[in-house]
Amino acid sequence: xKDGLILASWRLGGSILALLLSLAHPVFAGEAQPAAADPxxxxxxxxxxxxxxxxxxxxxxxxxxxxxxxxxxxxxxxxRMREGASERxxxxxxxxxxxxxxxxxxxxxxxxxxxxxxxxxxxxGGLAALYLRLRRRRREEAAPELSAExxxxxxxxxxxxxxxxxx
Amino acid sequence: MNxxxxxxxxxxxxxxxxxxxxxxxxxEVPSPLIGKPAPPxxxxxxxxxxxxxxxxxxxxxxxxxxxxASWCAACRDEHPVLTDLARSGIAPLYGLNYxxxxxDAIAWLKRYGDPYAASIVDADGRIGIDYGVxxxxxxxxxxxxxxxxYKRIGVVTPAILKExxxxxxxxxxxx
Numbered sequence: 001x002k003d004g005l006i007l008a009s010w011r012l013g014g015s016i017l018a019l020l021l022s023l024a025h026p027v028f029a030g031e032a033q034p035a036a037a038d039p040x041x042x043x044x045x046x047x048x049x050x051x052x053x054x055x056x057x058x059x060x061x062x063x064x065x066x067x068x069x070x071x072x073x074x075x076x077x078x079x080r081m082r083e084g085a086s087e088r089x090x091x092x093x094x095x096x097x098x099x100x101x102x103x104x105x106x107x108x109x110x111x112x113x114x115x116x117x118x119x120x121x122x123x124x125g126g127l128a129a130l131y132l133r134l135r136r137r138r139r140e141e142a143a144p145e146l147s148a149e150x151x152x153x154x155x156x157x158x159x160x161x162x163x164x165x166x167x
Numbered sequence: 168m169n170x171x172x173x174x175x176x177x178x179x180x181x182x183x184x185x186x187x188x189x190x191x192x193x194x195e196v197p198s199p200l201i202g203k204p205a206p207p208x209x210x211x212x213x214x215x216x217x218x219x220x221x222x223x224x225x226x227x228x229x230x231x232x233x234x235x236a237s238w239c240a241a242c243r244d245e246h247p248v249l250t251d252l253a254r255s256g257i258a259p260l261y262g263l264n265y266x267x268x269x270x271d272a273i274a275w276l277k278r279y280g281d282p283y284a285a286s287i288v289d290a291d292g293r294i295g296i297d298y299g300v301x302x303x304x305x306x307x308x309x310x311x312x313x314x315x316x317y318k319r320i321g322v323v324t325p326a327i328l329k330e331x332x333x334x335x336x337x338x339x340x341x342x
Contacts, residue, residue, distance in 0.1 A: 055196055055301035068266070069301055072292050097299040099199040 045078045048087050052094065053104045061104050198299050198318040205232075205309050206297040213264055213272055213286035220261070220287045222313055229339040231260045231332070232307040233283070233323075234295065236267040237275035239303040245322040246279050252328060253282035258308075258336045262286035265295050265303055308332060310339045 046063050052073070054065035062070050062077075073094070080090050094102045106112045146154065200206075209221040222232075233249060235242040253260045262283040264272045269288060276286070289295055298307065299318075308317040317335055319327060 058193065069292075072296065076293075076296060096199060097297060098301065099196060099299075101196045 041078065041081060044081055044087075045074060048077055048081075048090060049074055051104050052091075053102055055098060055102060194302075195320050196301065198315075198320075200299055200315045201318060203315060205307070205313050205315050206294070208294045208297065210287045210289060210294060213262075213269065213276075213288050215285075216269075216288070220285060222309070225259075225261075225309065226313055227311050229258045229311055229336050230309055231258050231336070232263060232298075232309060233260060234263045234265050234298070234300050234303055234305045235286075236265045236303050237271040238267065241322050242304045243279065245304055245324070246282070248323050248325055248328050250280060250282040251325075252323075252332070253284075255333075257333065257340070259284045263294065263298075263300075264288050265300065266290065266292045306332075308335055308339070311342070 049063035050061045052062040054060045054062050054067055054070045054073075056067035056069050057065045060070075062073055077090055080093070085093075091103070100107055100109075100112075106115055108116060205222045207222060209219045212218050212220055231252065249260060252258075260283050262285070264286045266289065269290075272286065272288075276283075287294075292300075298305075302320065304322060306319040306323050307315050310316050316339060317331065319332070323332065
């Protein structure tokens, strides 16, 4: 009787699980549609979108973001590409309206040189400082040489001669 | 003494840099359109859809272009300020109804009051993109030659109105 109950509850659990699994496919809120329409175009759009910044969620790329503006801009990119615009054209279009910030990778300009080189310069500076410090310490450690008199005094002290301390 | 000067100097430099950085607002993306002509468009008006509006109509006048929407909570905050601006009469105020439904927009204006000489319908946000809109509300001051002179990202506060917008309009009106 008990075995039958256990078996029955396993079966029930199993079928509930099966039902839940069949329902648990991800739901896309309206975005997953015509990716099949032109996969090559979609690839180009996504490739460009990963190089652009979503201005609303500013740490995400245009490809990652779900903000309405990001959707709009991706649509714009897709439309322009369909009309034959190149990546450069589209980037120029967006930078003209939103500025350099729309590029996910800051462009190489006089104003951004420090941004690009800064970490490298800091690392070089840090390594240089470390190297100089170590060299100085090595030199300092090498320097103190005992004179003959000091050596004798040290030997006397080590031998336990109390009289040597007073000299 | 020298040993302490270098780290102290580096620290002071860092403090200055970080202080400057912290005072900046990362949400504010400066517009590259300042100093450039306002992008042209021709769109239907909200209350009279058979009539269109184009910025070329405003040549010879200094005007204020405010991007708003009925779904935008912050627009309600700046509404009294815009009403004051419109009432002062120093410059006409036009609205860009951004990615909104016509009925919602009309209802919103009826409920809170309509400070705009006219509102223009930008249902899909295309013109917004042309103007570099990335959030709502945003406000532009455009001069007599149709050049964008100022963009306010975010709510127009009474302080911004008094310190930035009104002086600018006055100056542009003089020229």
